[in-house]
Amino acid sequence: MKTLHLYLLRQILATTLLTVAVFTFVLLLVNLMRDILPLLVAGQVSFKLVVQAVGLLIPWVLVFALPMGLLTATLLVFGRFSADQELTAARAGGISLVALVTPILLLSLTACGLSAWINLELGPASRVAYVNLKGQFISQLTANSLPAGQLVYFPTFTVLVEKNDHGALTEVNLDFQRKGTGDLIRVHAPSGRLWEDNTNHTLVFDLDEPRTMTLGAHPHFDAARSWPYPFDLSSATNKNVTPSISDMTFWQLQDRYQFTGRQLENTNMTDIGTNSVADFQATQAVLRKATLLEHARIRSEMHRQVAFSFACFSFTLIGVPLGIRVHRRETNIGIVIALLLVVVYYVFIMLGQSLSGRPGFHSEIIFWLPNFLFQIIGGALLWRANRGI
Numbered sequence: 001m002k003t004l005h006l007y008l009l010r011q012i013l014a015t016t017l018l019t020v021a022v023f024t025f026v027l028l029l030v031n032l033m034r035d036i037l038p039l040l041v042a043g044q045v046s047f048k049l050v051v052q053a054v055g056l057l058i059p060w061v062l063v064f065a066l067p068m069g070l071l072t073a074t075l076l077v078f079g080r081f082s083a084d085q086e087l088t089a090a091r092a093g094g095i096s097l098v099a100l101v102t103p104i105l106l107l108s109l110t111a112c113g114l115s116a117w118i119n120l121e122l123g124p125a126s127r128v129a130y131v132n133l134k135g136q137f138i139s140q141l142t143a144n145s146l147p148a149g150q151l152v153y154f155p156t157f158t159v160l161v162e163k164n165d166h167g168a169l170t171e172v173n174l175d176f177q178r179k180g181t182g183d184l185i186r187v188h189a190p191s192g193r194l195w196e197d198n199t200n201h202t203l204v205f206d207l208d209e210p211r212t213m214t215l216g217a218h219p220h221f222d223a224a225r226s227w228p229y230p231f232d233l234s235s236a237t238n239k240n241v242t243p244s245i246s247d248m249t250f251w252q253l254q255d256r257y258q259f260t261g262r263q264l265e266n267t268n269m270t271d272i273g274t275n276s277v278a279d280f281q282a283t284q285a286v287l288r289k290a291t292l293l294e295h296a297r298i299r300s301e302m303h304r305q306v307a308f309s310f311a312c313f314s315f316t317l318i319g320v321p322l323g324i325r326v327h328r329r330e331t332n333i334g335i336v337i338a339l340l341l342v343v344v345y346y347v348f349i350m351l352g353q354s355l356s357g358r359p360g361f362h363s364e365i366i367f368w369l370p371n372f373l374f375q376i377i378g379g380a381l382l383w384r385a386n387r388g389i
Contacts, residue, residue: 004090005103011077012104019076020062020069027061028054049133056130063123063308066115068342070108071315075334078323087324097386101320108316116309120250128243146194159205167194172207186213245294245301246353253302260295296363300356303364304349307371311345314371318378321385345370 032054081087090100148164157176161169174187189207197204248256318341326333352366 001095001099004095004100008077008081008100009103009107011081012073012107015073015077016069018069019072020065023065023068023072024058024061027065028057031057031061053130053133056126056133059118059122059126060130062118063115066111066118067308067311067315068338070111070312071319071341072335072338074104074316074319075323075326075338078320079326079334082324082326097324098382101382104320105313105316108313111312111316112310115312116306119305119309124243124247124249124252127247131247164194169194169205169207172205172210174205174207184214187211188213245297248301250302250305253298253305257295257298257302260291260298296358297356300352300363300367304352304356304367307367308349310371314374314378315341315345317382318374321378321381324385325381341374345374 032050078087087097087100091097146159146161146164146169148161157174160173162171163169169192170190172187172189172192174185176185176187187207187210189210192205192207192210195204195206196202243252245253245256319338322337323334326337348366348370352363355361355363355366
């Protein structure tokens, strides 16, 4: 038994490390291609910042890569174990399947502990640090390094130029929101200049004969002889991003949840200084509704983080009997099954997130449903496989 347990544990650990590395690389590549690599190729950011960004992204992508890797490893190892008749030999020696896989299930519970640490603390903190680091990418942009033929995203606007000859721009397109009204302003100019104001640490777009289109309640076109637009680079580097609810650690969510709970308790006692009783009651109703929505979203996110930490155990429990039933050595079959199970699991996660702002739907229950379903189905399949059914 000890020899078989060590053999299976080595196989699972080795395959898990490989599959987690593959999934981590793929998820990293997707994020790097979207956010960082275009800026690096254009010479807009330094290689040092890219390395820092990769280091901050790894814990965040491990949130997803670890359960996926463990599921894939379980399917592959037990598929080969069954196909090579090793399972039959173990049964002939009087060893039950449940006794055989017990160390694997204990390993998955250990992975749940690691996953909980990543989900509740490390992953959200790394994600926030990564978002803050992206502000430094903007600070390195100069008039000469603005890439041509590529849409560049700034915190307050986007820009696309056809040509940039040392700050002399051709076919300039800018999109931004007007302060106060929130209308989307779309600007096109055949030419212009981009120069740096080192005193105020700003980039200034000085456009020639721009044509401005305002998209809002009353769309219209405007034309002007010149159009200077300064962009403050210091605001991109000095302002840290306040984490959204989905990027908060579990302990930050807990503090915020208690705070909103106190707000709900004190809603009827808060005097907001209105003279009209009707206005006071209407304002209180609006404030209470907004607080209730935030309270529900925070509770939902806390449940999501905790529930997702048990994905490793759920995937392992259903992966063992499915790998045995597939009874194949080919890795492609195991990977396909793993991807299908992951899609099913994440459908519940996405559904819960979409309903997190609606207190009446109790989205926190939806986050736990895939764990319950996978564990019930996996337990039933494991029981049948143990009896040879």
